[in-house]
Amino acid sequence: MDDTPRAVAQACLDGAEAGTLHFPEILDRLGRAGFESYAVDFRRASATYYHADGESLVLPQPPQEGPIAAAFDTTALRAAIGEAQRQAPGYSYRGFCARARAAGCVGYIVSLAGRRAVYLGRTAETHVEHFPPMAAVAAP
Template sequence: MDERLAAIAARCLDDAETGAASFPQIVGRLIEAGFESYAIDYRRSTATYYLPDGDSVVLSTPRHAIAIGGPFDVGALRAAIREAQQQVPGYTYGGFCAKAMAAGCVGYVVSFPGRRAVYSGRTAETHVEQFPQ
């Protein structure tokens, strides 16, 4: 992958983790750069950013101290998503990740053209979250 695009992906990941940019701001930057999706894998502690031609860059993410929960608790996951969308006081991306993992989420894929995120559990359960309008 082009070094400039890899740097944009890395900056977006860092901005999410530090709270320097919101999800809509990060998505806008990634779309503007030409990315079509990204995937977060909590088990491997990676973020993969994809271009439409199949090229990708894999970046390391912080390993969270929390273990991934057993059953996929969609209600708890939805609550974490709502906190993120509403930017509740004290919200952090790391906190969101910890709550998603505790809810049994092993990772998620964000599709920009599909305007959705698909969250997965250990036994391939899924929850689809449409982007807010």
């Protein structure tokens, strides 16, 4: 595998979309490649990866169908997050994105160092989801 930062970020995005990489594996790979965070923008269908050296890169995501709900529904968003965390039967990243959009989420930011994801609504509402330290996240 090409281990340039761009190739690692693209492989992580592709792996999420294909269901071959899950969140802990993605965090591990991005961290080893020197990324400190990434942001997914559902409105632009893009993911931006931020490298610790100050560089960033933007990758397109497949567009999702349907509008983003006007109201930010944290209960519905937390249910979608819970399915992802449990890898519930039938879970897919694409399905997660559809459920997040239906819950009024316009995108999210993941901080590897901060061990959290911040989900954003249309009027700057937020939901913060903490995750365990990297070693615990990366464990099988």
